[in-house]
Amino acid sequence: MATNNPINPPDPLVRPLVPDEGGSVVLERRTQRTKPPQMHQVIMLNDDYTPMEFVVVVIQEYFGKDLESATRIMLKIHLDGRAVCGVYSKDVAATKVDQVLEAALKAGHPLKCISEPVDF
Numbered sequence: 870m871a872t873n874n875p876i877n878p879p880d881p882l883v884r885p886l887v888p889d890e891g892g893s894v895v896l897e898r899r900t901q902r903t904k905p906p907q908m909h910q911v912i913m914l915n916d917d918y919t920p921m922e923f924v925v926v927v928i929q930e931y932f933g934k935d936l937e938s939a940t941r942i943m944l945k946i947h948l949d950g951r952a953v954c955g956v957y958s959k960d961v962a963a964t965k966v967d968q969v970l971e972a973a974l975k976a977g978h979p980l981k982c983i984s985e986p987v988d989f
Contacts, residue, residue: 908987909962913942913969915950919978927980928954931968956987 911932913924921943928939932954945952957965962984973980 906958908956909959909984910953910956910987911962911965911969912951912983912985913946913954914981914983915946916979916981919973919980921947923973923976923978924980927969927972931965931972954982959984959986
């Protein structure tokens with residue numbers, strides 16, 4: 870059985886008591902700032918076997934791009950070896966990667982897709 874009451878930690882949002890000129894005490898509230906979640910970019914990698922048309926369809930279906938944008942991204946993947954298909958929060962990016970890999974597996978293509986944190 871505890872004989873002492875536990876000590877509560879101070880509230881981090883409230884500054885210590887500050888007396889003003891009139892002799893009264895005023896509490897000041899500090900606003901708490903949270904950092905936005907770290908974003909992740911979904912990157913599709915080039916291979917020599919997956920048809921370009923399949924890559925365009927996947928980009929349109931899972932990343933919501935129009936035909937022209939999807940074709941441009943597919944050509945960047947083909948020429949540079951990789952391209953960013955979209956930037957999302959960590960969980961959404963992981964889901965997009967899983968969706969692309971599952972679609973490629975079902976179609977019998979070795980298409981690879983990864984997620985990397987974005988550095989600003």
